Amino acid sequence: MNLFNIIDEIEKVDPEIHERLNPRRAAIKNITSFGSKVAVAAMPFALGTLFKKAYGQASSSVVEVLNFALTLEHLEAAFYNAGAAKTGLIPAGDTSYLNLIKRDENAHVNFLTTVITSLNGTPVGPATYDFTGGNNKGNGPFQDVLSNYATFLAVAQVLEDTGVRAYKGQAPNLIGNKDILTPALSIHAVEARHASAIRKLRHDLGHDANIKPYIVSTATLGNDTGVAAANNNYKGEENVTQGGVNLVSALKASVGVATASFDEPLTKDEVVALVIGSFIVTD
């Protein structure tokens, strides 16, 4: 293999690699001069470190995205863990169904923590949570979340749908990054599977006779859950224009079909406003 081609390749991704890796620049120079024998002998190790550093440095924003995702996964995992721990909340017949989601959310926490660590980042830990949405006062809009199964599932649905939107909003920040975008999209899809499953469960239990596994908005209201406190979690889902194509006027779709066919993203700031200072406790 040709080391100089590799450096060139890395430069294409990170043009400032030499500036970022000052100590290594000396090593690279050495290869071409008097230290070449030593440097070549040490090359496999040096190259690995070099690439890892380049990758880690170039991906500081990637770590930020992953920590944002991890923040949400901690919330979701803690939510399902708390639900499972609360005696009498989840009927025996639904335990295994909800345990699958609990399993996945905890797996996401472990996975993201490992990835962030491998990128030389510092993974965020769990926070303090108030599942009533009351920022540790316990008086949020979902006060009986851990005593009323219907409320628990309503909050679960809102968290899952919001999680889908959050991952979607971050995809452009990982554009072209196969190693990170692909798993992020893969978690995104699993959150959507959860959202579908929770919605179907709420329908089948009669908690909401009209709820579908997908988000069916009206022209003026994104929120299809009937939970007014969650309106902002669904804000924007009423969009019917995709890539400049108005699905209703140009393609003759109904608003319900147009909105259900495309899930909308949320920005990081929007998600933070929805969950921090309510579900995720701040001082």
Next chain:
Amino acid sequence: MKTEINPITGGANMARRSFLRYAGASAAAVAVMGTAASCSKNDPIFITPGGGTDIGSGDPGILNFAYALEQLEAAFYLQVVATPYSGISSIETAYLTDIRDHEVLHRDFFKAALGSKAIGTLTTDFSTINFSDRTSVLNAAKLLEDTGVQAYDGAGYLIKDAGYLTIAGKIVSVEARHAALISNLITPGSFVGSDQVDGDGLNKSATIAEVLAGANGFLKTKVSAVNYNYKP
């Protein structure tokens, strides 16, 4: 943690593994450039000798890949709703009609968005599906939905334009909602089955070649992706 599934998490080996993937990708990129250079520069699509269609390259290529899958899904659900299987329930009719409408809209959206770069209308072959049998229909639906999710997840990194990537994201989560619904109709509680979701809680993803190899089983008009190492 299964490192064979997620090499990026392989701890000390991460840099080396990433490098190997990177080097492989570079070699592939060179190969693709070589292939592209031998073709006409401006044709996003071209007809293969066997009467099939190639998705082309670049973002239009990825969008055409999605368009091909949406055509397949739309045609399937149009048939499902037109000739319902015996014993279909009212809620199943409602769900399958909804999904039909979503897939038809996805199809029409891609056609509109691609404009002159869109591949033609594909002819389907559903001769292996018994549309009067619930199990046959739902198993085919599961295959199509799961494949759709794996396809979008696997091809996402190839999209260069942030707007297109977001649109792909908007669609894939709806496909995942469908996939979970269909799985739950077949076997309640199978919405994140181990056939689709791994031990890290990640949905499986597939390459363009893997997806088309499967999709072509339902297509008379074979779809190729020569720029992505796939010929039927």
